[in-house]
Structures are given as C-alpha cells and as structure tokens.
Amino acid sequence: MKRIIVHEEYCIGCRLCEIYCLTQHSQSRKIIKAFKEETPRPLARLVVEEAGPLSFAMPCRHCEDAPCVEACLTGAMQRDERTGAVLCNEKRCVGCWTCIMVCPFGAILRNVTGRKVASKCDLCYGEEVPVCVAHCPNEALTYEE
Amino acid sequence: MSLSLLTAEFHVERDEIRCIACQVCVRQCANDVHVYDPDDDRVYSDETRCVGCHRCATLCPTRALTIRCTPQEFRANANWSPSIITSVFKQAETGGVLLTGMGCDQPYPIYFDHILLNAAQVTNPSIDPLREPMELRTFIGRKPEQVGVVQDRDNMRLETRLAPQLVLETPILFSAMSYGSISYNACLSLARAAKECGILYNTGEGGLHPTLYEYGPYTIAQVASGRFGVHRAYLETAAALEIKIGQGAKPGIGGHLPGEKVSEDVSRTRMIPQGTDALSPAPHHDIYSIEDLRQLIYALKEATNYTKPVGVKVAAVHHIAPIASGIARAGADYIAIDGLRGGTGAAPTVIRNNVGIPIEMAIAAVDERLRQEGIRNQVSLIAAGSIRSSADVVKAIALGADAVYIGTAALVAMGCHLCQKCYTGKCNWGIATQDPYLTKRLNPNIGARRLVNLLRAWSLEIKEMLGGMGINAIESLRGNRDHLRGVGLNEVELRVLGIKAAGES
Amino acid sequence: MRYVIIGNSAAAVGAIEAIRQYDPENPITVVADEPWHVYSRPLISYLLGGMIDESQMAYRPRDFYARHRVETMLGVQVVRVNPAEQTLTLAGGGTVSYDRLLIATGGRPFVPSVPGVSLKGVFTFIRWEDVRGLEQAIERYGARTALVVGGGLIGLKTAEALIARSLRVTIVELADRILSTTFDRTASKLAETLLRRAGVEIRLGLTVSEIIGREGRVDHAVLQDGERVECDLVVLAIGVRPNVDLIPPDSGIQINRGILVDQHMQTTVPNVYAAGDCAEAYDMLLGVNRPIAIWPNAYRQGYIAGCNMAGVLREYAGGFPMNSVEVHGVPTISVGITDPPDRDSYEVLERYDRERPIYKRLVLRDNRLVGVICIGDVDRAGIYTGLIRDRVDVTPFKDHLLTGKFGLISLPREYRKHLVVGEGIEV
Numbered sequence A: 001m002k003r004i005i006v007h008e009e010y011c012i013g014c015r016l017c018e019i020y021c022l023t024q025h026s027q028s029r030k031i032i033k034a035f036k037e038e039t040p041r042p043l044a045r046l047v048v049e050e051a052g053p054l055s056f057a058m059p060c061r062h063c064e065d066a067p068c069v070e071a072c073l074t075g076a077m078q079r080d081e082r083t084g085a086v087l088c089n090e091k092r093c094v095g096c097w098t099c100i101m102v103c104p105f106g107a108i109l110r111n112v113t114g115r116k117v118a119s120k121c122d123l124c125y126g127e128e129v130p131v132c133v134a135h136c137p138n139e140a141l142t143y144e145e
Numbered sequence B: 001m002s003l004s005l006l007t008a009e010f011h012v013e014r015d016e017i018r019c020i021a022c023q024v025c026v027r028q029c030a031n032d033v034h035v036y037d038p039d040d041d042r043v044y045s046d047e048t049r050c051v052g053c054h055r056c057a058t059l060c061p062t063r064a065l066t067i068r069c070t071p072q073e074f075r076a077n078a079n080w081s082p083s084i085i086t087s088v089f090k091q092a093e094t095g096g097v098l099l100t101g102m103g104c105d106q107p108y109p110i111y112f113d114h115i116l117l118n119a120a121q122v123t124n125p126s127i128d129p130l131r132e133p134m135e136l137r138t139f140i141g142r143k144p145e146q147v148g149v150v151q152d153r154d155n156m157r158l159e160t161r162l163a164p165q166l167v168l169e170t171p172i173l174f175s176a177m178s179y180g181s182i183s184y185n186a187c188l189s190l191a192r193a194a195k196e197c198g199i200l201y202n203t204g205e206g207g208l209h210p211t212l213y214e215y216g217p218y219t220i221a222q223v224a225s226g227r228f229g230v231h232r233a234y235l236e237t238a239a240a241l242e243i244k245i246g247q248g249a250k251p252g253i254g255g256h257l258p259g260e261k262v263s264e265d266v267s268r269t270r271m272i273p274q275g276t277d278a279l280s281p282a283p284h285h286d287i288y289s290i291e292d293l294r295q296l297i298y299a300l301k302e303a304t305n306y307t308k309p310v311g312v313k314v315a316a317v318h319h320i321a322p323i324a325s326g327i328a329r330a331g332a333d334y335i336a337i338d339g340l341r342g343g344t345g346a347a348p349t350v351i352r353n354n355v356g357i358p359i360e361m362a363i364a365a366v367d368e369r370l371r372q373e374g375i376r377n378q379v380s381l382i383a384a385g386s387i388r389s390s391a392d393v394v395k396a397i398a399l400g401a402d403a404v405y406i407g408t409a410a411l412v413a414m415g416c417h418l419c420q421k422c423y424t425g426k427c428n429w430g431i432a433t434q435d436p437y438l439t440k441r442l443n444p445n446i447g448a449r450r451l452v453n454l455l456r457a458w459s460l461e462i463k464e465m466l467g468g469m470g471i472n473a474i475e476s477l478r479g480n481r482d483h484l485r486g487v488g489l490n491e492v493e494l495r496v497l498g499i500k501a502a503g504e505s
Numbered sequence C: 001m002r003y004v005i006i007g008n009s010a011a012a013v014g015a016i017e018a019i020r021q022y023d024p025e026n027p028i029t030v031v032a033d034e035p036w037h038v039y040s041r042p043l044i045s046y047l048l049g050g051m052i053d054e055s056q057m058a059y060r061p062r063d064f065y066a067r068h069r070v071e072t073m074l075g076v077q078v079v080r081v082n083p084a085e086q087t088l089t090l091a092g093g094g095t096v097s098y099d100r101l102l103i104a105t106g107g108r109p110f111v112p113s114v115p116g117v118s119l120k121g122v123f124t125f126i127r128w129e130d131v132r133g134l135e136q137a138i139e140r141y142g143a144r145t146a147l148v149v150g151g152g153l154i155g156l157k158t159a160e161a162l163i164a165r166s167l168r169v170t171i172v173e174l175a176d177r178i179l180s181t182t183f184d185r186t187a188s189k190l191a192e193t194l195l196r197r198a199g200v201e202i203r204l205g206l207t208v209s210e211i212i213g214r215e216g217r218v219d220h221a222v223l224q225d226g227e228r229v230e231c232d233l234v235v236l237a238i239g240v241r242p243n244v245d246l247i248p249p250d251s252g253i254q255i256n257r258g259i260l261v262d263q264h265m266q267t268t269v270p271n272v273y274a275a276g277d278c279a280e281a282y283d284m285l286l287g288v289n290r291p292i293a294i295w296p297n298a299y300r301q302g303y304i305a306g307c308n309m310a311g312v313l314r315e316y317a318g319g320f321p322m323n324s325v326e327v328h329g330v331p332t333i334s335v336g337i338t339d340p341p342d343r344d345s346y347e348v349l350e351r352y353d354r355e356r357p358i359y360k361r362l363v364l365r366d367n368r369l370v371g372v373i374c375i376g377d378v379d380r381a382g383i384y385t386g387l388i389r390d391r392v393d394v395t396p397f398k399d400h401l402l403t404g405k406f407g408l409i410s411l412p413r414e415y416r417k418h419l420v421v422g423e424g425i426e427v
C-alpha cells in the first residue's frame, strides 16, 4: 500500500499541505471559497508541527495494526478494504475521542464545528495522490509503496 | 536617527479578493515583508524590505501576489539614474562600501548577443544528432606536442605519456561556489548532479565537507589565498586542484565571508573558528610573480604525485592574454578565466560593476595569443562569467574555450531569482545562506534533478547546433571562429573577437 | 476443525477478524445470550441519552457474519463449559462441540445486597436491554428523578444520559470523590464541579442503605447517613465482575478474579482461550495479571486469541487501563497509573489552568511515562499513550512534556524517525 512519507529535513513549514488539505475537505473544494465563504471554516486533516527551524506535517500513518481501529468504540474507524486506508466513518462516529487517546502520532483531530466527530486523513479518497503530497513544494511529503 | 531617504525598490501587489490570509507569504519571507494581523485576519506588506526574490509570489496558493518594480519614479535624468541616486543616499547614510551579490548587472554590451552561429546549407551537409553519433566528451588538461603510437601485433599502444586529464561528458563544469557562501544542500545538489552528468563541480575556497568526499572524482578542489580547508585529504580526494588567483566579479580584491555565515559546520570545513569572518587576502602572500605561481603549481602536483591536473583561475582583466601565457608556461594544466559578469556571493558593488573585461573578449584574446606562441596545446581554457545558455556555451567554445564554467545558471536552475542579496545570508531560496530555517528550502533531491535536467537540455541543444553546422564533435568547434559572425559590432571589437561581421564570408 | 466463541462483543469480533485473516475455511460459531447483531456496548449510554438511535448501535455492518462466514446462535445462553468433552452445555439442554474455544463472556454487573434491589425501577446498566428498561421507566412510568449508585465511569455515563433525558440525578459514591479509580483527586474534583454544573447532585463517602418502594416500584432511597433521596428509579453502577459462572470449578480452567490466561490468551486448559472483560490478562504497567474492563483491550485480546487459535503464534504485550469520556461536554482522558500509591517511586508533573479549565497530569516511574490525565485539552493525547506503551525514557524531553507545543517534534530525532518512517533507532 502507498503511504505518505514525511521527510522532516525538507519541510519548510509553509503549511501548503494544510491549506490544500483543508480545501480538499471543504464543501466547494475551491480554495478561495473554502477559506472565505464556508462557515464554519473546514478543517485540515493533518497537523504541522513546528519548533525552531524544524517542522513537519503529520498525516495519519494508516498503521498496519492500527490502534485507532482496534480501540474505536463504535466501529466507525475502519480500514478501507480497497485502498488499505484507515477511514473514519463520520456518520457512525460519536466523538468519544478514544481514537485520539490511542493514536501514537496524534494524527486524529477533533471536529467540533458541528456534530462532534473524529477527523482524520483519508488519503484524499479517490485522488491518485493525496493533495498534501501533490502540493508540497519541497517534496517533504512523498507518496511511496 | 534621522529619516532615511531610501524608498521601497519593489511594490507588493496583493489581490485582496484572492488572498485567503493563509500566511504562506508571511512564513516564507526571510525579510519579514508580510505580516499577519489576527485582529482583522488580513495580511499586510511592508515593501521597504522587499528584495524582489519572488519567493512569496511563487508559493502563494492563490497567486494573489505580484511583485513589481516600484512605480515610484525619480525625475527622469539620463545621467543621474535612480540606482545612482539611491547609492548616494545609502552611502550618505552608512558611510560604507556598498556590497552586492551575483554578477555585474550594468548594461555593458553582451558580446554573446552580438555573435551569430553558422549552419550548413547545400555545400556541406548538416548532421542529425538524433540519428548520428555526436561527441560532446571533452578532456581538460595538457595535451602532448605529438602522440607516439606503437604497433605490437594487432594492438595499438600509446607510447607518449599523457598528462593527467579530466573527462567531461559535456563541455560544462559547475564553477567554484564555496560551502559557506552557499548552503550545504546547494553543494550537495551540485556534487550529485556533477556525478550523474559525468562532469565536475568546484569546492570554491570553502574546503570540502566530510560527507561530500564520496563525490571526490567529480570534485575540483580550490586552493585560494585564505587556504581555507586545505589539507592532505582534501587535495587527495579531489580529481583536480585549482589555484584561485582572481574572480571576475571582484578582480584584484579578496574574499570576505561574514562571521554570521560561519556556522559550526562551515567552521569545521574551513578550519577556522566559528563565527569569525573568513577573510581571503587579495593576493596570495606567497605569489608575487609567475615564478612563485609555478612553485605553488608544482608544490600541488608534487603533493598529489603528478596524478591530477592543476589549474589556475584568474579574472579577465586588461592584460589577460600575456597573463594566461605566463600561467601556461608556469605549468598549469588549465586556465579558468572569469569574465566581468561572473557571479559572486559578496563583492563591493563598485568593483563588480567597473573592473574587468567581458569573457568573450578575454577568451578570444587568450586563445589567439596562446596559438601565436604555439602553446595552446599545453593548457586547456575554461571560460566563465555569465554563460547563460547553450548558445553561450557554443559561442564560448568557438571563440577558443575548451569548456565553460557555469555558476549563476546553476544557481538559477536551483531556484535563484537573482535578487543579488546573497551577501545578507538571507537567501529565501535556501541557496546562499546558512540559516537553518532557510537551508532546508533547497531539497538536494530536487536541486540535483533540476541541474541534471538543465545539463541534459543544454547538451541536446549543443548537439543540435553542432549538427546544424555540420560538425559531429565539440572538439572540432574549439577556436573555430569561422562559425561565428558579429552583428552590431565595430571593427575593433570584431578584430579582438577574431570574427567576421555578418554577411562577410 | 471448529472454532466456537462464547460472546458476541468486542473480544469476539477481534477473534473473528483474526481467525478469518489466517483461516478462511474452518467454521466459526458464535454463541451469545444477547439476541442482537453485534453492537457497541459503550454506546448504550448514548442511546439512552438520545444522542444516537438504535440503527447506530451496530459495531460491524449488517453483513458482518455472512462475510466472515460465522454461524450465529444469538439469544442462546451457555450454562457450562466442559473441557473434558470439548463441549458446551446450552440453557435448555443442547450441546455444542468445539475444537478451539474462546470464552468472551465479558462482565456481569455487581449487585449489592441492599434491601429493595429487586423492586421495579432498579437497574444495572451494561446491556442494551437495560436501555429499554430505563426508557420504559421514563416514558411509561414517567420517572423524573434518579439515583445512580456508584460514581465510576459507568455511573457517570448513566448520569449524563439521564440528565440528557431531563431527569434530576443524584450520584452516591462510597469513596470521598467520584471517578476515584481513573482520576487523581484534582481531576475528580474538577469532574465533580462540571457534573454539578450540569445539575447532578453528588453525595460522597456514602452508599445507599435501603431502597423503599411503593406498589412494587421505587419510591425513594435512604442513604447511609439517613438522607432521603427522592427517586423514581435507581441505577446500580458499582462495578462489573468477570462473567465466569459458566465455568465449573472442576473444569481445570483456573480463575482468580477473571479467567487466567497466558500471553497467547490461552487458559490453563489447552484449546480454551479467554479474552476481554472476563479474562485476567497481563497489565504491562503493574506487571501482574488482572482484568481491565475496557473495550480496546477486549478487542486486542480477542484478536490475539484469534491468531493463536488459528495457529499463528502471537503474544499479547499487555494492556493498561485507559478511558476517554466527556464530562458535561468537557473531554477527559485518563491512561494508566494516574494516582500512584507512593510518591517515592513515582514522579508527577502537573499543569492546571483553572480558568479554561485545562488539567494535565503525567505520572512517571524510572523516567518513563506510566500515567496520564488530560482534562479540557485531549488533543494528541495518544502521543503520551504511545510513550507509555513503548516505555520510552522521557528524560531528554521531560521539560517539554507539558508545554503547549508538545508533540512528536519534542521527541528525540532518532525515536521520531523510528516512529514515523520506521528508520532510525529505537530508544
């Protein structure tokens, strides 16, 4: 399965990954609309960490023995059989944050803009390459087997 | 502190309809031009600090930014141009020598742009490089007067002992850019690209970082007046050694790497204390004559057992022809000549803009002189100083060079936007900086890939041009000025260049 | 070869998914006394509170059994396990024989011997049918007030659900603070404040001494100190015991507090495995076997048991308690040893911002994280859990653990690389 690989030494902290992720997971999927017109503002599905010159983006690793899938109380967090991606079915999620408690990467975010649901990377379901990877200007994120 | 009279050089145009206040520009500008105001969720720009590097405009996800030259205009004056006026302002405010980076940007004639190439028609056939072999391989080093061959049974064997040679798969090398003036990632990109393309890069006077030793066979190691980072392993690792006498951007003066750029790693590589200014003296304190130069050349040859070519790099100055002749006679295997427009990491603006001669003139003069003296074979010539395209390469070689050095073109390939602020250490493109926030902006995987692409593209174009002229080896182009014609040049210029005017046959 | 699983919940699903990963063929039979398609037990409080409807209870899709080729016997109780014959005796007399058995019977609520517990309107709260009972009490009998006996997590969830149904709720807790096994004192007090803000009455250091009925239904309760608490219903939430009644003493299956298992989740009898709330598996923080009744462990243990049952040797690395609950809308997480017995061998780091409120408490032993409480800000708390699980020496970044910007970036580069790309060294 292809995974997003994080190369922290080349992350320049521009946060374009976050910006395009947010856009991809917005209603309109149009960057200007997503930022300026949609309320509540859509959420990005990854975290960019920064400390001094070091920075990196942390999308879900889609772990092999995914702790979040095992721990999920409702069965909302499941591995997609076709793509191998770990996906959160937001319709079934009740926002108990058990997955947040167990994800060792801190890759799951709380979406409390509407009904509380866990929000995470879905590898841009349906796209050839996740948008964070496609728009990272410095190849700090790559998509590899 | 009194009011500065300097106004912004650039104008930042922000399309507010497009700007989503994502702050990519804020995070990317090392000069702090853009500022986010959380109160009204907007980004504002203070263009007085803008250097016109386009980093923000290039990364802006909505293309909301346009950087223009300032619309602020001085009263027109053909004599007192805005740049002259602002230089006076700056000096009146600082009392200091004005510094700059990159090569001379003044509107002196660019002779490459006044030279046209020939092509074969009817009387001799052109060659299609896609169908027929086309040789770009170039050897740098002293060539023998004649070659003796012995035939034993079926085998031909070279009898003459050849001087050490550098092999280039295409007649281009990356010119000297030191670790310190440029970032580690830039050095690594150059080294990797040189290896992949079968050419060489040049350490400059900054020594060689331990992790770059593996690229030794693709490395020219410089020995400059500061002798930074020169030690036994350094000499032994490189494929060739180069004594740096001068540089086209600042002939006659030394180098100055400000202490801020002397990071821990740079200090170790240069073998100087961290944070101290790295000063290269103007002259080598042991070279005051051709004889002294000869001693250093032979000292280096001796130190490396006569296994490596030793070259000398000089700036193109008025007496370049006799100087080159002296260098050839002093035993150099190649001479690198750096013209007026050669790049730099830092130079006094006044020197950069006013000292030296264009490379086109220098190469033509030197090639001519060495031929007249019958010693052209003893030394290879490398032309440097703003080779911008494959056409420049072909013209330089036809004017008499064996190969060319590219510096600025390589940096531009890696992302340099020629903002000329290298000396500030705040290169937004991660090239001419040691700032850890900035150096990672150049991913060496990308840098090397772009350089390799550039060399590949130029090599293909060179083959096209050669084929068009009916030539199938770069060897046959060298000094072949009959393939060149001048346009818009006066007789003296044509004479010095050794070419005919367009229309003459 | 025939796999039989008693139970139809987290542990059972873990086992089914593991078995089918390695053995697509041999038959699997699930026997469970609850009649439902596999559902998510922790959701019963959400269902009661009206946050979800019954269609959202399913833990796996409708076609789960079919796709995993599982034969189900739902609504069928097992009354005895007979390891000597490798059979199960069912209520009503039938038998089922097995080659490999997984006991995943979960827990049974503890019911105290208090006068009045058998009145109508007294409930425990661990099964779907309890929700139906409570709903009936509220809707049919118009219950408006409730007494929740026990201030643990289930008591708390029950109280929140009942509040959501507009009942007036009193919690009575024997300890001097609620959530005393999951939280430390500060966290407990904070939770109490939040609950009170939600309108819950809390009585501490007490329990119920008698439930008084009228016409067979609960009318009010009397606490140990004599206080009379008006309540139309009582929920007993004072703990869950491993459900091991079906194991006869002479079966050879050894039971302490739960069914004893080794690292392969096998009981003391070959071919018989146990997992989930009924089992007593390894607690990696305390270094002993004990039941830890939480959903993630049940799934994991079931999964490990399933692998071993299918002949793929895998070891259970051990678990530790962890819970994530919201208290009156404020998220809280507690993991591991949060209230250490002695301060000599443990170090405690705390940050408490009363204004927001945000409370974070980290418990360390030998410079390794063993416990975490996060209240108010639970974002990325899993990084702490990961450090606990991987027993990472936090000395190099101890100072950063409680800073606002703590994240993977605070970890030593090599460890981070190991985590993120599987390169670098383990520390």
Ligand SMILES: Cc1cc2nc3c(=O)[nH]c(=O)nc-3n(C[C@H](O)[C@H](O)[C@H](O)COP(=O)(O)OP(=O)(O)OC[C@H]3O[C@@H](n4cnc5c(N)ncnc54)[C@H](O)[C@@H]3O)c2cc1C
Binding pocket: A073, C006, C007, C008, C009, C010, C011, C012, C031, C032, C033, C034, C041, C042, C043, C044, C045, C076, C077, C078, C079, C104, C105, C106, C107, C125, C126, C127, C154, C157, C243, C246, C275, C276, C277, C278, C292, C293, C294, C295, C296, C298, C322, C323, C324, C325
């Ligand atoms: C209200 C509530 C809230 C909870 N919230 C959380 C939470 O937020 N987080 C968390 O981690 N955990 C929570 N838990 C605990 C969690 O539900 C349990 O740890 C988990 O259900 C254990 O799963 P299990 O598979 O071991 O057994 P159980 O879920 O207890 O299932 C036992 C199964 O065995 C069957 N069974 C039992 N006896 C027999 C028999 N004799 N014959 C046939 N079948 C039998 C039952 O029908 C059932 O299918 C909560 C529990 C409750 C009650």
Ligand code: SF4
Binding pocket: A010, A011, A012, A013, A014, A015, A016, A017, A018, A048, A055, A056, A057, A132, A135, A136, A137, A138, A139, A140, A141
């Ligand atoms: S887009 Fe790439 S470089 Fe920019 S923050 Fe994301 S990972 Fe880093």
Ligand code: SF4
Binding pocket: A059, A060, A061, A062, A063, A066, A067, A068, A069, A086, A102, A103, A104, A105, A106, A107, A108, A120
């Ligand atoms: S959310 Fe976390 S635990 Fe789940 S697969 Fe992604 S990285 Fe792994």
